[in-house]
Amino acid sequence: MFDAYSLLRPLLFRLDAETAHHFSMNALRLAERSGLLQIAFPSEEFAAPVEVMGLKFPNRVGLAAGLDKEGNTIDALGRLGFGFVEIGTITPRPQPGNPKPRLFRLVSHEAIINRMGFNNPGIEAGVANVRATRNFHGVIGFNIGKNKDTPNENAADDYLACLKAAYSVADYIVVNLSSPNTPGLRDLQGEEASARLLETLKREQEKLSIQHGKKVPLLFKVAPDLEEAHIQGLSRVFLEGGLDGLIATNTTLDRALVQGHPRANEAGGLSGKPLTNRSTEVIAAFASQFGGRIPIIGVGGISTVEDARAKLRAGASLVQIYSSFIFRGPELVKELVKKI
Numbered sequence: 001m002f003d004a005y006s007l008l009r010p011l012l013f014r015l016d017a018e019t020a021h022h023f024s025m026n027a028l029r030l031a032e033r034s035g036l037l038q039i040a041f042p043s044e045e046f047a048a049p050v051e052v053m054g055l056k057f058p059n060r061v062g063l064a065a066g067l068d069k070e071g072n073t074i075d076a077l078g079r080l081g082f083g084f085v086e087i088g089t090i091t092p093r094p095q096p097g098n099p100k101p102r103l104f105r106l107v108s109h110e111a112i113i114n115r116m117g118f119n120n121p122g123i124e125a126g127v128a129n130v131r132a133t134r135n136f137h138g139v140i141g142f143n144i145g146k147n148k149d150t151p152n153e154n155a156a157d158d159y160l161a162c163l164k165a166a167y168s169v170a171d172y173i174v175v176n177l178s179s180p181n182t183p184g185l186r187d188l189q190g191e192e193a194s195a196r197l198l199e200t201l202k203r204e205q206e207k208l209s210i211q212h213g214k215k216v217p218l219l220f221k222v223a224p225d226l227e228e229a230h231i232q233g234l235s236r237v238f239l240e241g242g243l244d245g246l247i248a249t250n251t252t253l254d255r256a257l258v259q260g261h262p263r264a265n266e267a268g269g270l271s272g273k274p275l276t277n278r279s280t281e282v283i284a285a286f287a288s289q290f291g292g293r294i295p296i297i298g299v300g301g302i303s304t305v306e307d308a309r310a311k312l313r314a315g316a317s318l319v320q321i322y323s324s325f326i327f328r329g330p331e332l333v334k335e336l337v338k339k340i
Contacts, residue, residue: 005329017103017112025073032076032135041330043137046081046337052295052317053217053245055171058138059083061308061336064299064320065143065174065221069120071129078136081333085136086320087126088143089176092161094122095147098181104263105326106272110303111258112323114251115268117181118145123165130169142170143221145182152184152193156200163201167208167216175201178223178250180269186223191233194220198241217244224249224278224300228285235289247297247320248286249279272323276301280314287315303328305339312340 012020031037048059062084063077071087078085097119104113120126123144130140144162146155159175166173175197177188188197201218209215220243222234238246251269258264258274279300287296298316302308303324311319319340324332 003329003331005331009327009329013105013107016101017105018100021067021103025068028076028080029073032079037076037079041079041081041334043079045334046083048083048337050317053172054215055139055217057083057318059337060312060318060340061333062086062139062141062297062318062320063325064322065089065141065176066114066116066322067325069116071126071140071142072132074130074133074140075135078138080330081337082138083337084139084141084171084318086141086143086174087130088120088174089118089145089179090120090123090126090143090162090166091118091145091147092123092150092158092165093147094125095119102268104266104268106258106261106263107327109258109261109272109274110323110327111270111272111274112326113263113266113268113270115181115266117148118179123162127165127169130166139171140169141172141174141219142166143174143176145176145179146185148182152187155188156197159197159201160204163204163218164208168212170216172217172219172245174219174221174247176221176250178221180223180251180253189222189226189230189234191230191237194234195237195241198237198243202242219243219245219247219297221247221250222282222286224252224275224282225254226282231282231285232289235286238294239290243294245295245297246286246290247299248283248316249275249300251275252278254278271300272327273301273303276303276307280310283311283316284314290315302336303332305336308336308340 298311
């Protein structure tokens with residue numbers, strides 16, 4: 001199939017990264033509404049179903065949170081072949097995020113640094129956007145977070161508000177504990193803090209499952225910057241607390257593999273190729289502790305079929321991409337679905 005993205009990419013990369021992002025998302029929505037995507041990406045090409053967490057995924061390849069922050073491009077992204085799309089991160093109240101510029105490409109490393117800061121329209125708008133989805137037949141994940149001005153001691157209130165609001169429209173819900181761009185958020189990855197939060201959210205999940213007549217799996221998303229002892233401790237918390245799934249990993253604060261790049265010292269989380277090996281190591285470490293009792297969605301530096309296979313060998317049941325989608329475009333989605 002003709003790869004239009006390879007022609008468009010040089011033009012997009014001349015634009016500021018965030019400007020290019022908004023242009024691309026608008027273009028995708030327009031192409032979906034006009035029927036162009038349906039012609040270019042026949043849905044039967046992307047059928048390789050698998051069941052995880054009691055959910056039926058059309059294939060193992062998903063879009064990680066951070067690209068469709070508002071949840072308003074799900075139909076279009078589904079046309080490109082993603083078996084599941086994770087929107088957000090969404091917070092209870094709308095927030096603008098951090099000052100611009102806040103998104104940077106490190107092209108020579110096929111990496112991205114972002115310090116977006118959970119810019120999003122708020123939970124009510126996010127739910128409305130998901131509810132308006134019409135043509136996506138895959139799985140929708142809803143990534144939730146706390147507002148920047150909510151102190152950590154009240155973080156559970158924010159997560160509860162989002163859990164309640166998103167429950168009716170989400171296929172699974174992800175608690176984002178690991179973005180480096182909300183001050184103090186990663187403190188919630190401490191064993192005691194995680195255990196308390198998980199207990200609170202699982203109680204609410206039980207109530208909501210009765211109310212709505214369905215169980216929506218609850219997942220946590222963790223950082224790659226975890227020591228082995230921390231991984232072991234969190235694994236105990238997740239197993240004892242009944243976590244339904246884990247997403248490993250978020251972006252990293254480590255800059256060792258991009259030193260020398262003019263943007264290397266920009267504040268924020270680093271994603272893309274430099275994260276590939278560390279993400280896989282963290283997946284393997286959690287998988288060894290879980291013993292198959294908690295499924296893992298692997299994300300971090302997947303830019304080839306072999307990268308995805310390595311995540312699956314390490315213990316992931318599903319994979320997600322983000323940065324490589326920016327660098328390689330829809331052809332990567334097609335390649336991953338067909339070959340893994």
